[in-house]
Amino acid sequence: MRAWIAAAVIGLSCVCPAYAQSPSSVDEAFKDAQLASAPGAGVALADGAARIAAADPALKSLFDAHRDAEARRRALDTVLASLRAQGAPAADRARGVAVDLDQATLAAGELRRRLDQAFPAFADLTDPAPLAIAQVQALLRPEEALVLILPTERGTYVWAVTQGTAVWRRSDLTASSVEASASRLQAALRTAGGRGAVDAAGPRRTAGGFDRASAYALYRALWEPLEATLSNSRLVYLVVDGPLRSVPPGVLVTAAPSGDDRDPAALRGTAWLERRHAFAFLPAVVSLKAARRADASNSRGFAGFGDADTRTYPEGSQPKSLAQLPGTRSELDGLAHALRSPRRAVRLGADATEAAVRSADLSGASVVAFATHALPAREETSGVVREPALVLTPPLRPEGDDDGLLTASDAARLRLNADLVILSACDTGLDDPNAQGVNSLSRAFLYAGARALMVSNWRIRDDVAERLSVRAVTLARRNRQGVAYALHSAALEMMEDRSDPSFAHPSQWSSFSVIGDGAVRIGGG
Structure with a gap:
């Protein structure tokens, strides 16, 4: 299929404003690219x-x-x-x-x-019929764009759609080259440690350099040809699969970098793509349709779960080996304060159980947050694939199917009416090739009724998770702006904060991404 897409678009015009040339061919290629973006x-x-x-x-x-x-x-x-x-x-x-x-x-x-x-979200997410360019344009708002990137072994194809324009570009960069570039960048981004790795206050050095030359080369190959089309787009929705999903677009570099890649001052002076746009990932192009036809939320409350007590897990179990997370308590308290919610909205420690999540009436919460550890999907020696899960406090005595782990299937059965679900744990945005570019844990919360998610891109640092999530929610409420815009502002603030040299490194300020409707406003504001 990918080879056919490559052959199908080679003869098309590079620019197709308002369908000026070969509109039907461009449209069909756009639809086929959606089907080919995640084989299987x-x-x-x-x-x-x-x-x-x-x-x-x-x-x-x-x-x-x-x-x-x-x-x-x-x-x-x-x-x-x-x-x-x-x-x-x-x-x-x-x-x-x-x-x-x-x-x-x-x-x-x-x-x-x-x-x-x-079940509108369920239908769209489980039956991702491709959308025509005109359908996407009808869903986009004036300051929004959608970018679809499809790497193949014959080159990489990129579509950019705004309300009034649809363009496509072909880069000679093959899927193998894209993967190699993404792997180099990801290696530097994933060196930040894990939740709980940094608890003490005080300045720190950057953990290492970041290959800004590779980030610039990748930008020039895939994004620079779209500059004119995206110039007025404050929010860009991105549909991308495979290795590129592990590299947030904001860490790409839009001008030749200068200085030492390890120097915080040079990093702060870098022309990051993050400075131009806010971003939100979509599982598929059709997911924009599901996000836009969801009714506006009337929810105003908050529900938070975290500071799980992993010491009560059985000896030898994976959660037992996980450290306690002191930052999760202050993070959830900070979110409750930002949303002017009572302290009882937060369940911590012994109260942060799977049973508590299941029994809570979450339909009135505009924001639902989990601050804890996460376990990735993994194939057991028996051949059974364990689902990704959020770690909660297990019951003292086994109670039904409450094992302390909120799996993807458990999350999908929740009844949410949330504008935003925050999964503040390590690797909650980790790519799953069987889930069309977005892992099954995040997809499950979209099934359950979340309009947008904030997920971590790697092993997020404890203090960074607290700062970014609380600040983003505070800005979203104060400025009555969409969650992707708010996270974008919080990232730019951290990037320029000289109180901690490590904040200049993209592994910190780009730790979170938004999935879903990036323009949704918390509390329907």
Whole structure:
């Protein structure tokens, strides 16, 4: 599929403002690129949909009915095609099957309408039908753009869409070259340590250098050709898969760097792409449709869970070996204060349990935050793949299926009406190749009703997590701005803060990313 996309777009014009040249070809290539951006993702999404549906009786009923209706419609369509191929001898039978097919099509359409109405995010995220360029333009706001990047072994193809313009570019940079560049940058970004690694106050040196020359080269290959199109776009939605997902676009460099890559002053003086735009990731292009048709939130509250007591886990278990996180308590308290929520909105220590999360009425919370450790997906020796999970405090005695871990499936069954869910733990944005560019933990919270997520890009430092999350929420509330804009402002502030030399390093100020509707305002403001 990727090779076909490459061949399909080679002959197209490099610029297509308002569909000036070959509009249908550009549009078809854009749709095909959406399908090709994550091979195998459709199967993974279908499996995830079935697993989530099985745990929700109402969703399961509609999901199963629609699946059966679609199976019947496809079967009748196949039969009708066969009968028509037989010509006159099968004409009478074909007419009868055609009537049945019309009825089956109506029935399947009605069930899909009901499914979309009852669970709009679920339908869009599990059935990522590609959008046409015009559909994307109708969803974007005046200061927004969407960028889709598709690396292939014949080159990398980049689409940029705004309300009035659609352009595409081809770079000679192959998928292997993109992966090599991304790996070099990621190596420097992931040296920051882990949650709890830095608890003491005081200035620190930068942990190491950052290969700004490679960041500049990657910018010139993929982003510089889009400069004119994106010049008025304050918020850029990004759909990207594979290695590039591990490199936030803000850490790319827009002008030739000078000075020592390890010098905080040189890093602060760097022309980072972060200075030009706020960014938000989308699982797929169609996810913008799900985000934009969600009703405005009437929620005003806050719910926070953290400072899990890992000492109560059984000996030999992975959570048992994890350190306590002193910063999570002050982080959640700071978020509650920023949102003017009562202290009882925060569950800490022994109260931060899986049972507490499940039993809480989260539908009235505009912001839901988890500040804790996270466990990545991992294949066990038995061959079973363990889901990614957030670490909470386990019960003193085993209670049902409460094992202290809020897995992706557990999260998907929550009932949220949240403008923002903050997953302040290590690697909560870690790429999962089977989840179309966004890992299944973050996808699960989108299923559950989150309009936007703030996730960590690597092993985030304890003090940095607190500073960025609290500051972003404070700015979002104070300035009545979207969450991606607020995180962008918080990152720029940290970048320029001379009180700690390490803050100049992109591994700190770019620790969090937004997934979903980056323009959503906390509390519907």
